[in-house]
Amino acid sequence: MSLSVSDAEGGLFSGAFGIVAIEGIPPGQLEGEVVLVDPARRRIERLLRAESTTNTLLVTERCDQLCVMCSQPPKKTHVDRFDLLERACLLAPEDMLIGISGGEPMLYKERLLTLMERTLSIRADPSFHVLTNGQHLTAADIQRLGAPEYRRVGWGIPLYSTELALHDLLVGKDGAFAQLAGGLSNLAMAGARIELRTVVMNDNVGGLPVLAGYVSSRLRFCRSLVDHVAGTCRLRENQVARPLLRPQQAVRADRGSAGSGSATRRESAAFQLSSLHGSRRLSQPCDRFDLRLEAQVRASVQRLPGADEMLRLLRMASR
Structure with missing residues (x-):
């Protein structure tokens, strides 16, 4: 859609799907953005921001887990917006x-x-x-993926833990660790x-050295580890080809490096905007990370790049 009329408070965009008026935000801040227009609710949702590196699409709010630390409890209903x-x-x-999140997105795997x-298949860049x-x-997905x-x-x-019962407890689902x-393993294959x-x-910090050892020895096919405390860090590019979950099976090497509005249309639609004319219980966070635990973690992850950065952030979070 292209901008037809504008002022400091908003603009009028027109295109093949009709006319959309967006108020409360300068049109220049919407250049190249992809928005979802819902005329029935007189709402415009910014889906993809052109200047952002953290765009994520929420595909569902349904989930088959109830994680103790989740800030977004799941809903029982689902609004299908995949098209x-x-x-x-x-x-x-x-x-x-483009990030994909939920809920649990794979509840709608197909x-x-x-x-x-x-x-x-249509675009080579995203x-x-x-x-x-x-x-x-599942194993049936290996060839497709x-x-x-x-x-x-x-x-x-x-x-969250190498202890099956603890991981299952933290995610609120029996059998979650085994699944x-x-x-x-299927992704690795x-x-x-x-x-x-x-x-x-606090629930799992004591097992962090064991978790680190488990990752570095049995999950070495994983590319990185993201550890959330008060901050976020990443152990980058842990590229080892052979997974140890199924040691008898050969695995290929890792291959990779809102504003308000109105519209003349009655169905929701996604647009890219142009300003150019014509164009459950809350678990407590970690509050202890002593030097002995740090030494154990360091020994466990010494083969992983980025261990020092992870330990630095853990120290900062425990102050």
Whole structure:
């Protein structure tokens, strides 16, 4: 859509889908942005911001876990917007990394994979990063996820403890650890790019050295570890080809490096805007990280790049 009329308080955009008036934000701040227009609610939702490096699409608010640290409790209902979100991805600015989140996005696995496949087959520049609990990736998905287009898809998966009962408790779901282990193995067999995530809390901080050792010895096919305390750090580029979850199986090497508005249209639609005319219980956070624990963690992760940065952030968070 292109800008037809504007002032300091908003603008009037026109295009093939009709006319949209956006108020409360200077049109210049919307250049190249992808928005979702909902005329029935007189609402415009900014989906992809051209200047942002942290664009994430919320594909569902349903989830099959109830994590103790989650700030967004799941809902029982789901509004299917996959067609609109696919359109938004096709309109995204060049070379954009598009995050996929929920809820649990893989509850709608077929819809989500189809969205990414269509986008990546049409455009050669965007990439995706999917936040998922990893429990819905089966052996039947290995061949599909090994296709060339999935080289531009990364998977962010949380692992909170190597103790099965503790991990299951923290995510509020029996059997979650076992399902996650299978999902990680299937992703590894597909040659996927995997980013492990964890949250350090009083519940699991004592097991951090064991978790670090588990990652560095048995999950070495994962590319990175993101550790959330008060800050975020990343252990980058841990690129080792052979996973040890299934040591008898050969695995290929890692391949990768709101404003308000109105509209004349009655159906929701995604647009890219141009200012150019014509164009459950809350677990306590970690409050202890002593030098002995730090030494144990250092010994466990000494083979992983970025260990010093992770330890620095943990020290800062415990002050």
